[in-house]
Amino acid sequence: xxxxxxxxxxxxxxxxxxxxxxxxxxxxxxxxxxxxxxxxxxxxxxxxxxxxxxxxxxxxxxxxxxxxxxxxxxxxxxxxxxxxxxxxxxxxxxxxxxxxxxxxxxxxxxxxxxxxxxxxxxxxxxxxxxxxxxxxxxxxxxxxxxxxxxxxxxxxxxxxxxxxxxxxxxxxxxxxxxxxxxxxxxxxxxxxxxxxxxxxxxxxxxxxxxxxxxxxxxxxxxxxxxxxxxxxxxxxxxxxxxxxxxxxxxxxxxxxxxxxxxxxxxxxxxxxxxxxxxxxxxxxxxxxxxxxxxxxxxxxxxxxxxxxxxxxxxxxxxxxxxxxxxxxxxxxxxxxxxxxxxxxxxxxxxxxxxxxxxxxxxxxxxxxxxxxxxxxxxxxxxxxxxxxxxxxxxxxxxxxxxxxxxxxxxxxxxxxxxxxxxxxxxxxxxxxxxxxxxxxxxxxxxxxxxxxxxxxxxxxxxxxxxxxxxxxxxxxxxxxxxxxxxxxx
Amino acid sequence: xxxxxxxxxxxxxxxxxxxxxxxxxxxxxxxxxxxxxxxxxxxxxxxxxxxxxxxxxxxxxxxxxxxxxxxxxxxxxxxxxxxxxxxxxxxxxxxxxxxxxxx
Numbered sequence: 001x002x003x004x005x006x007x008x009x010x011x012x013x014x015x016x017x018x019x020x021x022x023x024x025x026x027x028x029x030x031x032x033x034x035x036x037x038x039x040x041x042x043x044x045x046x047x048x049x050x051x052x053x054x055x056x057x058x059x060x061x062x063x064x065x066x067x068x069x070x071x072x073x074x075x076x077x078x079x080x081x082x083x084x085x086x087x088x089x090x091x092x093x094x095x096x097x098x099x100x101x102x103x104x105x106x107x108x109x110x111x112x113x114x115x116x117x118x119x120x121x122x123x124x125x126x127x128x129x130x131x132x133x134x135x136x137x138x139x140x141x142x143x144x145x146x147x148x149x150x151x152x153x154x155x156x157x158x159x160x161x162x163x164x165x166x167x168x169x170x171x172x173x174x175x176x177x178x179x180x181x182x183x184x185x186x187x188x189x190x191x192x193x194x195x196x197x198x199x200x201x202x203x204x205x206x207x208x209x210x211x212x213x214x215x216x217x218x219x220x221x222x223x224x225x226x227x228x229x230x231x232x233x234x235x236x237x238x239x240x241x242x243x244x245x246x247x248x249x250x251x252x253x254x255x256x257x258x259x260x261x262x263x264x265x266x267x268x269x270x271x272x273x274x275x276x277x278x279x280x281x282x283x284x285x286x287x288x289x290x291x292x293x294x295x296x297x298x299x300x301x302x303x304x305x306x307x308x309x310x311x312x313x314x315x316x317x318x319x320x321x322x323x324x325x326x327x328x329x330x331x332x333x334x335x336x337x338x339x340x341x342x343x344x345x346x347x348x349x350x351x352x353x354x355x356x357x358x359x360x361x362x363x364x365x366x367x368x369x370x371x372x373x374x375x376x377x378x379x380x381x382x383x384x385x386x387x388x389x390x391x392x393x394x395x396x397x398x399x400x401x402x403x404x405x406x407x408x409x410x411x412x413x414x415x416x417x418x419x420x421x422x423x424x425x426x427x428x429x430x431x432x433x434x435x436x437x438x439x440x441x442x443x444x445x446x447x448x449x450x451x452x453x454x455x456x457x458x459x460x461x462x463x464x465x466x467x468x469x470x471x472x473x474x475x476x477x478x479x480x481x482x483x484x485x486x487x488x489x
Numbered sequence: 490x491x492x493x494x495x496x497x498x499x500x501x502x503x504x505x506x507x508x509x510x511x512x513x514x515x516x517x518x519x520x521x522x523x524x525x526x527x528x529x530x531x532x533x534x535x536x537x538x539x540x541x542x543x544x545x546x547x548x549x550x551x552x553x554x555x556x557x558x559x560x561x562x563x564x565x566x567x568x569x570x571x572x573x574x575x576x577x578x579x580x581x582x583x584x585x586x587x588x589x590x591x592x
Contacts, residue, residue, distance in 0.1 A: 127553050134560045138567050145571050151578040155587050158571045162521055162584075165564055166512055169528035172557060173505055176535035180498075183543040185553060231590040 003063050005056070006070045009049040009078040010118050013085065016041020017111035024104020031103070038107040039089045042114065046082035049075060053483070060487045062124050066186040069124035069258070069487040076334060076483035077121030077254045080341065084247040085114035087345050087462070090454045092239040095352055099147055099237065106146060110243065113139040117247055121254035124262070124487060126175045126185040129255055133171070133215065136251050137164045140244060144236040156235025163228035164218065171215025177208035178263075187263035188487070194266050209267060212259065213274055219252025222312060223281040226305045233301035238355055241297055242348035245304045246341050253333060257315060261330075261486055276316045276414055282309030283421040291428045295361050296351055299428060300344070303387060306425060307344075310402055311336050313414050317405035326477075327404035334480035335401050339394030339469050343386035346462030349455055350380045357449045363432055368441030373449040375456070377436045379463040384429040386466045389422050394469030397477070497538035505531035518572050518582040522565060529561045 020038050024031065052058075053075050060071040088110055096106055116135035123129040141164065145157025179185055181204045182193035194205065217225035233241045260271055286306030293299035314333035319325075351361065353376055358365055370377040386395035399422065406415040451459070469476050504527055511524030533554045540550025576582050 127549075127556055130553075131556060131560065134564065138564055141567055141571065145574055148574050149578070152589050154571065154574040154578050155589050158518060158568075158575050158587065159590075161568050161571050162512075162518070162525075165522075165525045165568065166509075166528075169508070169525055169532065172529065172532045173535070176532050176539065176553075179536065179550065179553065180539040180543065183539070185549050234590050 003070070006052065006058075006075075009045045009052070009082060010115060010122075012041055012045040012048060013082065013111055013115040013118070016045075017108045017115060020111065021104055021108040024102075024108075030101070034103050035089055035093050035107055038111055039086060041111060042082050042085035042089060046079060046086060049078035049082055053079065058485065060485050062186075062188065062487055066188065067125045067128045068122050069262075070122070071487045072483045072485040073254075073258070074118075074122040076480070077250065078118045080250050080254075080337065081114045081118040081121075081247070083341065084117065084243065084250070084345075085111055087458055088114075088239055088243045088247070090458045091242055091345070091349055091352055092237075093454045094356055094452045095237065095239055098356070106143075109139050109143050109146075113143065113243065114247060117251035117254070120251045121258070123255065124187050124258070126179065126187070126190075129259070130168075130172065130175065132251075133219070133255065134168060136219075136248065137168060140164075140240075140248055143240045143243065144232055146240065147237055150235075152235040153237065154235075156232045159235075160228050160232040163225075167215050167218035167225060170211050174208040174211025174215070177204055177211070181205055181208070187259065190263045191265055194264065197266075205264075205267060206270065209264065209271060209274065213271075213278070216252055216256040216259070217278060220249055220256060220312070221252075221282075221305050221308050222278040223285045223305060223309070226282070226286075229305060230298050230301040233304075234295055234297045234361075238297065238348065238352045238361075241300075242345055242352075245300060245348065246344050249304065249308060250337055250341070253311060253315075253337065257330065257333065258486065260315065261318070272316050275312050276411070279309045279312035279316060279414065280417055282306060282312065283418060284309075287421050287424045287428075290425070293428070294363055296363050296366070296432065297361050299363065299432075300347065300351075303425065303428070304344070306421065307336075307340055307387070309421070310399065310418055311340075313406050313411070313418055314402045316414060317402075317409040317411055319405075319409050325408070327401060327408045328481075328484070329402070329405040329409070330484055331477070331480045332398070332401035332405045334483060335469075335473075335477060336398035338476065338480070339386060339398040339466070342462045342465045342469070343383045343393070343395055346379060346459060346466060347383040347387070349458045349462065350376050350383065353449060353451055353455050353459070356455075357447075363435055364439075366432060366435045367439035369436040371441055372447065373451070375451065375459070376449060379459050380436060381433055382463050382466055384432060386470070388426045388429050392467070392470045394466045394473075394476075396470055397473040401477070494538055494542040497534055501531040501534040501538070503531075504528075504534065516583050516585055518575070518584055521584070522568055522572075526561065526565070529557060533557055 120132040141161045147153045182190045221229045286302045290302035314329040317329035386393035389395040389399040403415045508524045508527030515521045536550045536554045
């Protein structure tokens, strides 16, 4: 009975999804308050998961026949998923009001996708991982193509769908090979059976590892499995882009970390080599291609690829559980995900506010934004500086922790490449700031931009947290260090 | 005479490769979907063969295979809906002609 309390955050998300979907079907009148019901669901889920995190002793264990893991690492991602759901719902309100009349479906799919992020983070069995993975993928495809009459949206969705299904089919083939070598689908059992494996069977695990990385690489947008992301990000409705850029990546990292640390610890040398190669490719290619982008959603897509590369460094630099080690790779990943969540969702909130007003995502249309809305331009500076990693913003703390972990484990080449890449990244982020502040404003476009309450609350909150995490980082670092417990077996 | 497990694994590997080739070479979105189905069926053959030869007491492999084709059906339903949406917007489902999104 005490176990059920750990499922409450997920059950609340799922229940509110069913409620939103069901109530929308009853009667034919338009229900303006449906988004608020969805918002209430995600806020309650967030509150329960924060309560569980702070006040309930978590004993690391697997339940339901080893399918589900209960640990503080999973609780961290419950908080993450509920936060993402709440912020995306707030971002969507004005945007979707103008473009679509089917509110019930839209908000219930946002809730379902967020639910599947938290389901992915608790999965401790290949079958469960596959189901949660597909639940997240399928609801993301639907959300991407949600505006059916928009040619770009449908194109983005079909490209995303084809890439995603190929990646998950390859991941499944890897899973079947892993099942074949260990005769089990439970991650802990797999680790046990792999530890005494003879060297001829190791040659079956290597291709399985590579194939698994195809699937996880697609979810975490690591190069060379990133090709879907720029197209999907540009064509999708902007709040959905924000979801893909933050939520979907977070889910991918949750499952990547769990599979590598609890399922394949004996192959750490091999996956470290594989993931560090992916990380270098992602950082370099993401940053170099981002420079030439003219559309801000595409630019944020490539910047997201680069950020995924930085986060992967944290997994490479994971050096086992050591007490008192500040620069631990895993806590680096978690704090990086948190700062990336607030900074990136904040940046997308500004993009949505501008798009609602002028209907364009071209960076050149951001010219003179400071005159049209000082709040938008000012907070966008904070978000972009945080994405660069300037001291005083949250991004600096995230980068410090991840790169520090790499130095700690003596992966100096990774740290050097990452720092060079951060400098390159400064160029295209600062370019947006240059447009907003120093480019002259066209004559017909001098209207001020008015913000709705939902958008301005997101922008102010995320901006406050970005600065707070940069200046008073200690409580946040303690928070992620408390969420490092992962079930071993 | 019992059939060794290698035979099943070879068939599965062949089917997977044919599916992957189809995915990479087809221009039509429906053709690509069929290639993906072949890849998923290769996975199912693998799972059932491994279950039968390694772990016949527990049902893990069978259950996994059932989940694979159930989820695959859901995925294809969404995929076909997306194909219809793109056909309504663009009057084509040839992937190379769907090129609004480019840098």
